Amino acid sequence: MQIILLFLSILPVFVLGTYIYKNDFDKEPTKLILKLFIYGIGSAFVTLFISDFLYKIFPMFATNPMQLDPIKLIPYSFIGIALVEEFSKWIFVYFDTYNRSEFNHAYDAIVYAVFVALGFACVENILYVFTMYDIQTAIVRALLAVPGHACDGVLMGYFLALAKISDKNNNRSLVLKNKFLSILMPMLIHGLYDYFLFASPFVSTFSLVFFIFVYLIFKKAVSLVSQMKVVTVDLSSNAPFYPDNFAYAAPGFNIVSQNRQAIDYNVNSRLFTEPEEEKYIPQQYCVICGQKVYNNVCSKCGREQVVEETNTPKKRVAHKNSKANRTKDNLKKNRKCLTNV
DSSP states (O other): OHHHHHHHHHHHHHHHHHHHHHTOSSOOOHHHHHHHHHHHHHHHHHHHHHHHHHHHHOGGGGSOGGGSOTTTHHHIIIIIIIIHHHHHHHHHHHHHHTTOTTOOSHHHHHHHHHHHHHHHHHHHHHHHHHHHTOHHHHHHHHHTHHHHHHHHHHHHHHHHHHHHHHHHTTOHHHHHHHHHHHHHHHHHHHHHHHHHHHHTTTSTHHHHHHHHHHHHHHHHHHHHHHHHTTOOOOTTSOOOOOGGGOSOOOTTSEEEOTTOOEEEEOTTTOOEEOOSSOOOOGGGBOTTTOOBEETTEETTTOOBOOOOOOOOOOOOOOOTTSHHHHHHHHHHHHHHHHHHO
16 A cells, blocks of 8 residues: 555656656756755655745644635645745755856756755645645546646746747846746646635635646646747857757747747746748847837837848949940940941
């Protein structure tokens, strides 16, 4: 029985880790992946330390959530659980990987954050499953809780990747914004997950809302993985982000694929759209952040754009001593000679 429970506890962690790692076109070192997974295990103990500190200051956080009303569940879910856990994971992801030389592609941030999240989820899952000592608990957590932590990691890595890109483009305001979102967004998603789960016994409709919410979050996480895994921009190079420098790109860029079909990403809504007409006009959008360009200056980041000169063929004018002109003069002379005969 114990072997079965241990297997069910670890299996979803292995499956999700394999999925994320295989989608990385430039594989990260195995030692780094194992190190991040161990950091994730360590983040679980950091969470226990911070939680114990909060329990002494705010005893409400030590209460069983089933004994709290829907109003008190809000700070319990978003602060007592989500903020503490996501912050514990974030400090390992950010301080160990953000300035690494291996962090040279946008998708790398998702790999780092997800493996830290999976290390945390592995410890938490084993503790929950062996505490309940129930196969049903192991199956439910394998389908919901562990993928939920992985989705939080995807969101965290996504915004850290945007922060890295903004850092490369010397846009300090976007760097700070995306770093803040790399904590805020996973915390909000995690908090909503726990709130709908804990409040469902009090509000019957929350059970349906919970499963709809989980489906949408899982779908969004898979979409972000699909978008970021094809980004080949080398973040370690000093080359500017012109469309011709890479075959694919991510949200916020005007992307040009290998067959030179323009694909536009809306940087504000992060929604993927394909234009009706296939055109390649790199000067219409900023090559850094994807916003419209007016008078060769981006309306958002203020970056001046480099306008490519069009090589329009000039009208060829023959020189007076050229071979073509000499031939024409000879023909005219011959015609005059024929008319005078």
